[in-house]
Amino acid sequence: MLGQLGYLVSESFRGWKQHRTVILPSLVTIFLCSLLLASSSLFLGGAMRVIDTEKTLYTIEAFLPGPIPDDSVAAVRSRLLHMKHVDSVEYVSADSALADFRRHFSGDMLDLVDDNPIPPFFRIKLDDRSKTPVDLIELRRSVARDGVFEEVQAPVDWVNRIAEWKFKMVFWPVTICVLLLVTLSLIICNSVRLSLLSRKLLVENMKYAGGSTFFIQFPFVLEGFAQGLFGSVSAVIVLWMVVDAVTESFPIVGSYVDGFGGILFLVVFAVSILSAYFSFHTVRGFLKIKRNEQE
Template sequence: MRQHRSVIFPSLVTIFLCSLLLASSLTALGAAMRLLDAEKNLYTVEAFLPDDVSMDSVKVIRERLEHRKYVDSVSFISADSALRDFRSHFSAEMLELVEGNPLPPYFRMTVKEENQNPGDLAGLVNALSSEDYFEEVQAPVEWVEKIAAWKFKMIFWPICISVLLLITLSLIICNSVRLSLLSRKLLVENMKYAGGSYFFIEFPFVLQGAIQGFLGSGFAVVLLFATIRSLTQSLPIISVYAQGVGFAFVAVVLLVTFLSGYFSFSTVRKFLKVKRSEQD
């Protein structure tokens, strides 16, 4: 490898770049899948009630909501429960300038799975907003619409890019082995004429290809892992979407190493078969 570094080094750099893009693409695909899983939680509607609503009215309204179209489940959150939930998620200093409990009671509704689409969610919000007993009705309709518009692209493009990168990696490795064979053609032919077995001749090339794949992909995933770790430390909110990247990185290293070894083996085997047929 040291003697033929002029051939191996460009290939190693290209494998590094392709592995970096491949790992990035798989990371983006994993983040998109987690985002789509979290999308189900967005199909939630909150309908706020007046502060002076009676418990009898709450029971009547709840029964109506449970029989409403698109509604899967209904839960009532009292003003005290809403305040406790607010304090568990936000600083208590935000309520220091407010006397008493400024949070109203409300109903939280989830949408049925078969109706989890932007149109049905917006229809439910509009229907509830027309009711007189609700002061305000809110739901993340805009976010749901944006995710629905980008859902196909978030899955399709990372998969396409990953497949294209795998094809590119295969071509790069094949060309690298061919160049390495051409530079050592005389040595391989002499080994063949001296009675060297296929395994004896192929093993150094397979080992070289596996080392190239391992080093190139290894450097790529280490660089990407350090970048993602730095981003998650700066923006902790994205750490949820970065979970499991370690498994994806290990898979990239193993896959690229396997492809490098396999295509090195197949290229050398084809070369030896051609030489054998020429001798015959």
């Protein structure tokens, strides 16, 4: 049994050398398709993270002209909570705002001033049902009409931009991934079919000699799996190097490609299994045709 398995494995890789004019273009195409597939999957993952981040953008910051008494804070907070679309209201004192600024940014610019330049403010978050650009603009206007606040800020431009591109950021990567998987299937089927035609006499002799279906199919399935594995791993290595260089130059990109290794593993797994399956499917169809011809 082990001797037969060794023969089948050697036969599958012998085809790489004997039929390199068929295998090489197939490998190059699988590499390019895998590279595009991994890139599209990575972009889709980043787009989903952007969409998740969008939920945190539905926040309004209403700045006060200066510190106010605690009873006034409670009164203003109560008025804001009763406004439409409001989920929660948080009061941030000037000292808390300054400490938060120092945690996220360099304090060099604050050293140029003597006092705390950051005023106290209320952070207002919208409820889940109202997280739309229209409701954000409406609530910002309602807060501004209160008359207590010196300035009311909300990331309206970013929210509008993400809402406008949300569908495209998901639709196109998914469409490209599906098209690439179909393309890979056709490439593998064509490559195996050409390999079968070039080894047609060998396959027929194996069948006439009493070779089992497994004995005939195994070299072609292993050959297809190896093509998918080699092409996808090569593509993943190239993309990994590119992403690593980009994240090193732009660290902010790192938060959007977190878990990138899992996506690359799925791409390699999908391409390899897809290659093996369609190799099996093509060989089975070929043997079925031959069986019908004999009958």
